[in-house]
Amino acid sequence: xxxxxxxxxxxxxxxxxxxxxxxxxxxxxxxxxxxxxxxxxxxxxxxxxxxxxxxxxxxxxxxxxxxxx
Numbered sequence: 001x002x003x004x005x006x007x008x009x010x011x012x013x014x015x016x017x018x019x020x021x022x023x024x025x026x027x028x029x030x031x032x033x034x035x036x037x038x039x040x041x042x043x044x045x046x047x048x049x050x051x052x053x054x055x056x057x058x059x060x061x062x063x064x065x066x067x068x069x
Contacts, residue, residue, distance in 0.1 A: 005056070006053070006055050007060070008056075010049045013052060014049035021037070022040050022041035
């Protein structure tokens, strides 16, 4: 059940990272914002949201359960 929660959080974090941190920083026109936006979009967002989604998938399939069937 918590797997669905982690996957939903991954989607929210991905949306927030793209719409609030990524795209506005890239389109601001300043060089330091451009570098920060590229790092956020292409380095950090895939690692963070992908990791949360994979963790949620494993939690959903029962990989972290004490008793395995």
